[in-house]
Amino acid sequence: MKTFNTIIIGSGFGGQSAAINLIKKGNEDFVILERRDFMGGTWCQNTYPGAAVDVQSPLYSISHEPYDWSQMFANQAELNEYTEHVITKYNLRARTQNNCNVAKIEWHDDISRWHVHCEDGRVFEGQFVINASGPLSTPVIPNFKGRDTFKGKSFHTNDWDHSYDYKGKKVAIIGSGASAAQIIPEIAKDVGELHVFQRTPHWVMPRHDYKFKGWQRALLRNKYVYKLLRWSIYWGLETRILGFKYSKAGLYRLAQKPAKEHIKKQIADPVLREKVTPDYTIGCKRIILSDTLYPAYCRDNVHLHSKDDGIAEITETGINTTHGEKLDLDLIIYSTGYDATDGVISYPVIGRGEKKLADVWEDYPRAYLGTVIPDFPNLFIVTGPNTGIGHTSAIFIIEAQMNYIMEAIHRVRSIHARSVEISPEAEESYTNHIHSEMKKTVWEHGGCNSWYKSKSGKVIAMFPGFSWTYWLWTKNFRRADHRFR
Ligand SMILES: Cc1cc2nc3c(=O)[nH]c(=O)nc-3n(C[C@H](O)[C@H](O)[C@H](O)COP(=O)(O)OP(=O)(O)OC[C@H]3O[C@@H](n4cnc5c(N)ncnc54)[C@H](O)[C@@H]3O)c2cc1C
Numbered sequence: 039m040k041t042f043n044t045i046i047i048g049s050g051f052g053g054q055s056a057a058i059n060l061i062k063k064g065n066e067d068f069v070i071l072e073r074r075d076f077m078g079g080t081w082c083q084n085t086y087p088g089a090a091v092d093v094q095s096p097l098y099s100i101s102h103e104p105y106d107w108s109q110m111f112a113n114q115a116e117l118n119e120y121t122e123h124v125i126t127k128y129n130l131r132a133r134t135q136n137n138c139n140v141a142k143i144e145w146h147d148d149i150s151r152w153h154v155h156c157e158d159g160r161v162f163e164g165q166f167v168i169n170a171s172g173p174l175s176t177p178v179i180p181n182f183k184g185r186d187t188f189k190g191k192s193f194h195t196n197d198w199d200h201s202y203d204y205k206g207k208k209v210a211i212i213g214s215g216a217s218a219a220q221i222i223p224e225i226a227k228d229v230g231e232l233h234v235f236q237r238t239p240h241w242v243m244p245r246h247d248y249k250f251k252g253w254q255r256a257l258l259r260n261k262y263v264y265k266l267l268r269w270s271i272y273w274g275l276e277t278r279i280l281g282f283k284y285s286k287a288g289l290y291r292l293a294q295k296p297a298k299e300h301i302k303k304q305i306a307d308p309v310l311r312e313k314v315t316p317d318y319t320i321g322c323k324r325i326i327l328s329d330t331l332y333p334a335y336c337r338d339n340v341h342l343h344s345k346d347d348g349i350a351e352i353t354e355t356g357i358n359t360t361h362g363e364k365l366d367l368d369l370i371i372y373s374t375g376y377d378a379t380d381g382v383i384s385y386p387v388i389g390r391g392e393k394k395l396a397d398v399w400e401d402y403p404r405a406y407l408g409t410v411i412p413d414f415p416n417l418f419i420v421t422g423p424n425t426g427i428g429h430t431s432a433i434f435i436i437e438a439q440m441n442y443i444m445e446a447i448h449r450v451r452s453i454h455a456r457s458v459e460i461s462p463e464a465e466e467s468y469t470n471h472i473h474s475e476m477k478k479t480v481w482e483h484g485g486c487n488s489w490y491k492s493k494s495g496k497v498i499a500m501f502p503g504f505s506w507t508y509w510l511w512t513k514n515f516r517r518a519d520h521r522f523r
Contacts, residue, residue: 043067044447045154045164047140049130050079052170052420052436054121055100058128059440063448069162070130071154073139077125079172081117086198086217088224089114092327096264097271098431100124104264106255110248111327135160143167144388145415150456150523152416165456166447169383170420173432173499174376176384182212183351190356192370195221204369206230210357212349213373215240216324221373222340223330232340233357233365235349238486239313241297241320245327278429279504282321282480290480294320304332313344322484324428378426378499379403379492389414402494406465406519407512408501409439415457415523416450418443424472425508426490426499434505442512449515455522464519475502 044060046053049072060068076082081089091098095112099105105120112120125131138156145152154162177196179185193199195217209229211218214236226232250258258264281290297320305311314335316323335342343359350358356367382403387395390413398404398411405411408425409418418439425435450458473496476482481490481497490499501508 039153039161039163040069041163042069043164044069044166044168045152045162046070046168046170047143047154048072048079048170048172048175048420049077049125049134050170050172050175051100051121051433052172053079053168054124054128054130055433055436055440056168056170056420056443057130057133058100058124059444061128063444065447065451068133069164070134071138071140071156071162072134072136073157075136077131077134077136078118078121079175081114081121083175084196084198084217085114085200086195086221088220088222089217090220091117092216093275093431094271096258096268097275098433100433101268101437103127104258104261104268106259108250108255110250111245135162140171140385142386142388143169143417145390145417147390150415165450166416166418168418168420168443169422170436171383171385173378173382173421173426176376176381177372177374178377178381179372179374182349185352187354188352188356188367188370189354190368190370192372194372194374196376202369204229207368208356208366209233209369209371210235210365210367211371211373213237213375215373215375216326217375218371218373219326219328219331221371223328223334226334226337226340230339232337233367234335234340234342235357236313236342236344237348238318238323238345239316240323240326241294241316242300242314242326242328242331243293243297244300245329247329272430272434275430276504276506282429283475283478283502286478286483290319290321290484293325297325301332304329305336307336310335310342313342316486318486319480319484321428321480322486323488323490375489378489379423380498382422382498383419387414387417389417402492402496403498404465404469406460406468407439407442407508409442410446410460410465412460412462412465415459418446423498424476424501427501427505430505435501435508438505438509438512441509442515445515446520449517449520450522453522457523459521459523461519461521464516472502476500478502 046056090113094110095107141157142155151163152167177194205228208231210233212235347361350360356365393413403423405422408422446458479502490497492498
């Protein structure tokens with residue numbers, strides 16, 4: 039068994055931020071455990087055609103690690119390069135154990151240490167655990183009737199098989215959310231036929247992407263200019279929460295009107311227009327930014343199947359639709375998303391007194407600041423329940439969480455305590471507040487069913503407010519709400 043002061047699970051931006059913060063605080067006694075044979079998380083794993091970020095790159099990046107972005111919304115290759123740059127700069131590869139799929143973590147109260155078990159039998163001991171296993175890192179494929187019988191090629195968008203040549207092939211993509219919206223325009227021009235199975239349409243807004251000119255890139259190398267751009271993007275995006283939170287007051291119309299115009303401008307066919315027009319309030323599901331999705335739907339080789347023309351069953355040779363059509367297919371792409379709520383931590387977590395996190399979260403996942411849970415001492419969850427954000431950068435929230443996590447660890451160390459734990463009262467009051475605020479949001483009353491909700495029907499994936507409010511909360515460590523041992 040190897041022993042470290044802190045064990046970080048996951049090597050995406052969450053794990054990297056945790057590691058960098060620990061290094062900056064002089065706490066170098068940590069290890070990163072990563073289940074894959076490479077590091078980097080989301081942008082190293084999601085290599086599907088067209089993969090790109092939906093938040094402007096100067097904001098969707100670590101605040102103290104500016105980069106020479108070539109365009110406003112970086113594509114996967116550039117994000118991968120950026121990730122490599124961060125990992126190399128802080129020498130994180132040397133501190134990482136790859137191929138360690140964490141299978142269980144267990145708190146030992148007698149020694150005040152966590153034992154972290156990897157699937158291959160390796161065990162690590164640590165005083166603190168920072169779980170950064172990612173909100174969207176474990177793909178989900180629904181159990182379609184006959185799924186396993188298909189004899190052609192199939193994969194999830196998260197595991198794109200680049201050895202497979204889709205050119206000229208008959209392809210189906212199941213799902214029409216954010217990843218599908220990037221893949222469809224990219225592959226439509228090369229495949230023979232493309233069948234898109236859409237359960238519910240998404241609202242789509244123009245993307246307004248922009249390639250930086252040489253002189254602009256030169257200007258942005260000045261850290262003050264870069265910061266100015268970053269903060270103007272931040273405050274511009276922050277106003278969007280008004281539409282999500284106060285949509286009942288009619289603010290959603292400010293966004294829904296241009297989204298409707300986007301449909302009219304890009305699609306002439308009234309039947310197709312109707313198929314892509316959602317019947318719920320904008321913002322209830324993730325808004326897609328795309329200038330190329332609707333033109334792709336207009337192509338002769340692309341067929342959009344909506345809910346009333348869905349999948350009856352998957353067969354050996356393709357898909358039978360509920361309209362009785364039998365589609366012969368070479369490839370089925372599952373763009374069916376992730377378990378971002380009930381399954382957000384994919385391994386068993388056993389806390390004080392053998393308490394299981396799965397039992398604590400049986401009704402719905404909950405945590406103080408989306409980060410800490412009573413009876414699970416010294417455990418911090420990055421991008422935990424109700425920390426997701428639809429209107430700005432997830433990295434902003436990750437960095438805010440680091441304020442709180444680093445302060446908690448610092449306090450334990452400075453008073454030579456063994457552990458820190460949130461009080462049940464503080465967690466309960468925080469969770470009640472979050473879900474009472476949530477009632478105001480479009481995610482609760484916008485008339486849609488989205489992956490933001492857990493099986494309980496509660497919205498778990500989103501934070502119901504301004505991201506700066508969350509940031510302020512993480513900066514204010516409330517000593518009285520915590521128990522030190
Ligand atoms: C396709 C896609 C597009 C996205 N676009 C945006 C966007 O435009 N804007 C935005 O703000 N956010 C976006 N996100 C959300 C994205 O998840 C976050 O922005 C951010 O990358 C999360 O970083 P993370 O480190 O928490 O998680 P991840 O990047 O997912 O990293 C988690 C890491 O933990 C590892 N891991 C998981 N389980 C285990 C285990 N049991 N043992 C060991 N290692 C484990 C994984 O292999 C992975 O490397 C997107 C996500 C996806 C999937």
